[in-house]
Amino acid sequence: MEVTTKPKIFVHSWLSDDLLLRLEKNFNIDHHDTAKSILSGKDLLDRVNDVDGILVQSSLINKSLVESCANLKIVSNVGVGFDNIDAKFCTKKGVQVTNTPGILNDAVADMSMALLLAVARRVPEGDNLVRSGGFKANFYHLLWGADLKGENLGIIGMGSIGKDVAKRALPFGLNIKYHNRNRLSKEIEESLNAEWLSLLDLLKSCRFIIILCPLTNETKHLITIREFKKMKKDSFLINIARGPIVKESDLIIALEDKLISGCALDVYEFEPNYDIKLAKMDNVVLAPHAGSASVKARKGMVELAAKNIEMFFLEKKALNPVNKIN
Template identity: 40%
Template sequence: MTRPVVALSRRLPAAAARLLDGAADVRTPDVDRPLTAAELRTAVAGADALVCLLLDRVDEALLDAAGPQLRVVATVAVGYDNVDVEACRRRGVRVTNTPGVLTDATADLTLALLLGITRRVGEGERLLRAGTPWRWDLDFLLGTGLRGQQLGLVGFGAIGRAVAARAAAFGMSITYSARHDAPADVTGPLGARRLPLPELLASSDVVSLHCPLTPETHHLVDAAALRAMPSSAHLVNTARGPVVDEAALVDALDHGEIRGAALDVFEEEPAVHPGLLARDDVLLTPHLGSATEQTREAMAVLAARNVLAVLAGQDPPTPVV
């Protein structure tokens, strides 16, 4: 019996690779870098399944190159803005993602960024590494404490709620902006209040982004949104880079419209707006939200299980389409 063919856009952790190897012929790239669009089209030609990463664009051209036998696209990420979902739907191709397994890791990093920017951790480390003379003083590198501050969460899904629970433990009050009220058993223990986005922006000491990237959320945080925030506020983004207009953010920081920002994702990733790189009021990390050994392995294993379920004619654990 002919085994199905699974194309990978990158090498997977061993546990996920073993799962796929046991049931399919796996095409693994022989280069340790993201494939170009042309290379990916070649790799997927004739495959029954594709396991891809968030940098891989799954569009009409790729689906055409794959052929009509393609049954599933499994992206190793919770977001799937890199996949043309409607094009897959029209072809009967299942699309899956990997939610849930990265919630804690991303929420942990969000708190690390929140603490890092409000307490000026990056600024202090750079000062020491540069050998700059310093001494302890009452007004040296003063940051802001979290207790009694308002956290405004834009998006209140699993990651937003996990961030809320962590921030509440630091004494922050929790507000959120979402299409619908969250269940009372979630909001009650946190004292979380739903606010319209304009009110949330205007009243929050820290605004943290946890919404998916869609046409509606592209540049959701633009010049007007930044002007609406208090001049003492901080912005944190661990969602998707294009949710923030980076040029507008640089301008807002230049004019003191907000106090600082901490970003794990970027508008033209992996490039970063040059106006952000030399600032002490910005903390930057290179898309580390899910970057723990346990989480990345769990994401890859879940993607593999999604693929195997579809190839076996079953519903995948985490279907998008």
């Protein structure tokens, strides 16, 4: 089914040539490639004020922007987290919001383990050592890292990605602990050999802690200096969820005061900005919000976001709605 009057869609994302051509069959497409820049403020508003739909990666779709778009009917987000969108106000205005769940699970779970291994076994330090000519004959004393087998892995946020991380961690001999808003069923806990703990008990007992929960009003600054003081001195924190879940200034204090042994970050409280002190610490691994950056996942996310636009206008029902509209 093709629409007779093409809805106008602003695409703020990378698109393959084939996908762009496909969308242009049914829609009037205005495309801005985010590989060039991320639009915001007036630059973004000038491109969207008369559109019927927005396919967005990264940019903030807030109340004032939605209010300025009289024709807006759908915001299709590239990614599973949609904290960049004021979904509550969109619902009030009758604007559908969609996301791209599932398609990125494997990539993010893989990256979670990659970051854990990198910080535990000091992989970036070793890379820098070799590149700088520091690899000499007497290497026995170099880069002693943390073992995984027998240690507790705490997963904060045991959703679909958290479960996939647990499945990957089990063969390493890690003991799975988790904290979640809702406890998993007994059957799922048994299948993952996972134990639910309060957040405090998880922080106290786990050598490795991976943050995988969504960013909400409740989880913003979930980890502050108070929580770092509860953690084991030889523990490692991995954040691959959202930056503001961890108070960055307190993380730096925790590292400087040796309250924890190290951390690995894929996200930052004020990204793309981050405190330069982090880059100067050998026990910190940094990645550029690349958790879903596999070929399959990134292409699949954009494809699914486009499919949500197509289904909404052509079939009157989006595939992955995150809000309910009348």
